[in-house]
Amino acid sequence: MTKARKVQVSLDATPYYHCVSRCVRKAFLCGRDNHTGQDYEHRRQWIEDRLLLLAEVFAIDLCAYAVMSNHVHTVLHINAAEAHHLTDLEVCERWHRLYKGTVLTQKYARQDPMNKAEQVAVKMRIDQWRLNLFDISKFMKALNEPIARMANAEDKCTGRFWEGRFKSQALCDEAALAACMAYVDLNPIRAKMAETPETSDHTSIKQRITAAKSNQSPKNLTQFVGNPREPMPQGLPFTLKDYIELVDWTGRAIRNDKRGYIASTLPPIIDRLGIEPENWLELTRAFEKNTKTFVGSGDHIESAAFTMGYQRTPNRRRCQSLFG
Structure with a gap:
């Protein structure tokens, strides 16, 4: 049975969540449909613009995103402290x-x-x-409803644009956060929509790289705060340089012509996160397939499940094997 959203989202467990919205019937309603020849590519820009606007309005930080042809990935950080200080x-x-x-x-x-x-x-x-302002459901509603109305008006039709409600996963530690962000940022490369992170349109990694070339930070994306001692701080617990190197290395390592290939020189962040390179590549290749409601090491997801009132911890054994 599907659990209520309030049971799946808890600040006491983690402020970081991976959310996915998919178009009805997995149709190509945001890109180019090769079967019908219809081109809806411009709608991806609608979604990206809306996401960046919501990141300004809500007390929910946008860590990563990828707008695909028939679904949208976001990694969000609930910033309740910001809302209470307004x-x-x-x-x-x-x-x-x-x-x-x-x-x-x-x-x-x-x-x-x-x-x-x-x-x-x-x-x-x-x-x-x-x-x-710090409610993920309200954030996703403010994203999805206007896009659906705009698309229906353009198509001169009524009915659903998105499949039911969005899917969410709790990211319970730094390793889960890094793996999920890399998975999201590399979506277009795996889908063969782009060859490199810096050419991946409608993704957070492209925004970050473009801004970094000008020695700037994208204002609507969560900032990197380095490697702080406290767990899960305000801001992403990595350096921008480490993260970009990690995404670039991962993108090269999961190419179809190099399946299972492990580079001899690993980014230092891999060692700090404590994930085996083979497990890292499996996570960033099929994050949603390998994970369920909670993502992280066994102890972290068990703690989160207890906090949210779950009697059992979904996918604990699989997460334990991947994250250690």
């Missing part, structure tokens, strides 16, 4: 970037005079919006 006015202004709000919240945003009853009503509304 003023009521800032929360209101952020929410109004996506939705109209109410007559009263519009009045509040203009800072017009309000009586006490109106102030109480607005405060209740803003308190809910503050919670929404």
Whole structure:
């Protein structure tokens, strides 16, 4: 039985989640359909633009993403502290970037005079919006619904664009986070949509590499904070240089003409994460196939499952063999 989203997402377990939305019937509704000749490639830009906007509005950091022809991958970090530090006015202004709000919240945003009853009503509304700003379900809804409406309007039709609700996986430690990000960033290469990370359109890795060439950081993506001592800090617990080298090495190692190939010189981050090279390549080749609701070492996913009230830990043995 499918579990409620609130059971699958818990800040007490981990702030990092891998989310996937797929088009109905796995149809090519965002790219070029070779069977019909229809070209929907421009819709990938719709999705990327929307993702980057939501990263500005929500207190949810965008760690990695890849917009494919019939599905979208995101790696998200729930930043509840940011949401709680926003003023009521800032929360209101952020929410109004996506939705109209109410007559009263519009009045509040203009800072017009309000009586006490109106102030109480607005405060209740803003308190809910503050919670929404670090709610993954609200984030994914704000991503998927407008895209579906735009696509249906373009096709002059009605009905579903996305398959049901999105899929989510809890990333319980640094190794799971790194493996999932690399898997997401390398999606276009495995799908033969691109040859190198820097030419992978509509991916976070291309944005990062393009910005790095100008000695900058993409403002809408989560920043790298190096190798801090504390586990799972605010910001990605790697250096940008290490991560780009890791993705580049992984992309070369999983090429079809070099199946199972292991380079003699491994990126240092592989040693720090404690994953065997063979296991790393298997993870980044088939992350979703090899993992379930929880991803990480056996101890970490067992702890997360207990925190979320699971009686059993899904896929524990497989994760133990891959992550150690």
